[in-house]
Amino acid sequence: MSNSKFFSPNLDDIYEALLDVCNQIKKSGVKIDVIIGISRGGLVPARFLSDLLSIDRIEIVRAEYYAGVMKRMEKPTIHFPSNLDVKGLNILVVDDVADTGDT
Template identity: 45%
Template sequence: MVELKFVAPSWDEIYSKVIDLSIKIRNSGCKFDCIVGIARGGWIVARLLSDLLDIADIGSLRIEFYKDVGTHGRSPIVTQPVSIDVRGKSVLAVDDVSDTGSSLVKAVQHLIDMGARSVIVATIHVKPWTVFIPDFYIEVTDAWIIYPWESYETIKSLTSKWIRDGLSVSEIKSRLLSIGMRRDVVERILPIVLVDLKVGFDGD
């Protein structure tokens, strides 16, 4: 089994990258009528770009794809259609990462089907194996990215896996720290996860 690599950017690091992303978009000369954040990873990035690009019209589109850390569903499905009227509009579609790229392909097609005049895509990260290269992005990485807005679900998923592998709570805590998660985040969220998983907590 291939050992997963992880990267856990902080809120400040993410914000800096989104500023860089907004500068790229501004320098391109592209103009947009609205922004659509692809749920759930694109919501926060879309909100930040709404501010940085001064675009007030913002909507959401949900596509379900991932099942668990390190695994993927077979195909993306639109579970919540775009929440704003995009007919005749130039749309900036936003997500956090283009991983396989299948969800972005689905999102672009959905927005076109809903009448968008044009769709441009922006993400923070791109995986080297993606089938969809966004029009704007900041960084290519082959690591599993632990975004700060998904700390609970990541800790819960990894903890469940590592418990099945026979690790103790202290070993799980050490692993979470070793992959770059902040100590204060791990120390506050791991006990909550253990309660939800009905696992005893042995502290340090």
Template identity: 35%
Template structure:
């Protein structure tokens, strides 16, 4: 699968652009970051938007590039009520959309009054088109916080 490598500078510019749109169109009371890929964007958005409350959930779906589990599994559930809160769910990419579907359901069960999905990128085949995203690609996105392959010369 083709890959696109993003830099820290590109990610920072993308997160600031997302924050600007959130301020104008949907200022959240709570940000829910999806571990692992959504945590850095979620933390940055929380700070940029004025220390918006941040909650974390962990959902595992991928085992490796192109290798998924049968269905997403919640490993760290949301804690506490979101009753009457406007919630922005943040992840790095909306690929199949299955992880986001699970988290949207959990956030609604916790009582959120409004839910929006915020991602850096989305794939054209996703079942969940984010309410806010920066770019669309059919490539595997490698974010700067992920491991780059290391070549060892023998």
């Protein structure tokens, strides 16, 4: 049995964290051209950031890393849309889990 603990933020916690991220991006002066939400968990935060930063372009990339709860594959499988062209653009990648940063 695993002793791992999970933090389950509520919607207010998530929104406050996204406001903080938004403010950091605005202060940095970096112009974001496109937001890429990592499906599935990054889609809602990506949408919130799109609204907060007034960025219309959102793309979705699917990443499969988990074979179940606490069961990770060795390498993630990344599925890009065939028409995704973001060369030369500033991209903000949004995901819901930050453990290894591999995806």
